[in-house]
Amino acid sequence: MLKIVKVILVEPEKAPKVIEITSELRALQTAVGGMVEVFYPFENNEPLICYCNEEGKYNGMEPNWVWFDESGLVPRDVVMGPILVCGDAGDGTERSLSGTEIEFVTEFFSRNRCIGDVVKKNKIKFSK
Numbered sequence: 112m113l114k115i116v117k118v119i120l121v122e123p124e125k126a127p128k129v130i131e132i133t134s135e136l137r138a139l140q141t142a143v144g145g146m147v148e149v150f151y152p153f154e155n156n157e158p159l160i161c162y163c164n165e166e167g168k169y170n171g172m173e174p175n176w177v178w179f180d181e182s183g184l185v186p187r188d189v190v191m192g193p194i195l196v197c198g199d200a201g202d203g204t205e206r207s208l209s210g211t212e213i214e215f216v217t218e219f220f221s222r223n224r225c226i227g228d229v230v231k232k233n234k235i236k237f238s239k
Contacts, residue, residue, distance in 0.1 A: 148164070
């Protein structure tokens with residue numbers, strides 16, 4: 112049975128926005144523009160799942176966000192293309208974000224904004 116979940120979509124160079132999608136793989140893939148990759152960037156073990164495009168670095172997607180290590184000084188990875196954030200139901204499925212989680216995620220990605228300008232200014236390229 113398909114369920115509709117309230118999630119946040121973070122697109123390059125845009126403010127995070129709340130959208131509703133079905134909790135099926137195809138909807139997740141459509142939101143990120145291809146094969147999905149899961150990552151967990153939140154320090155406090157928030158019950159949240161982030162999805163991005165698994166091949167975003169190699170298929171020409173725009174840079175979106177830098178994931179730094181615990182020190183906040185060393186980049187761990189660069190996420191290219193859209194990021195989709197949903198709640199983790201704890202059983203391998205997605206759930207809607209609560210109002211508090213929506214505020215947290217929106218503030219997190221608004222504060223830790225895109226690195227697109229840095230990448231473009233320094234002409235950083237990602238190899239295929």
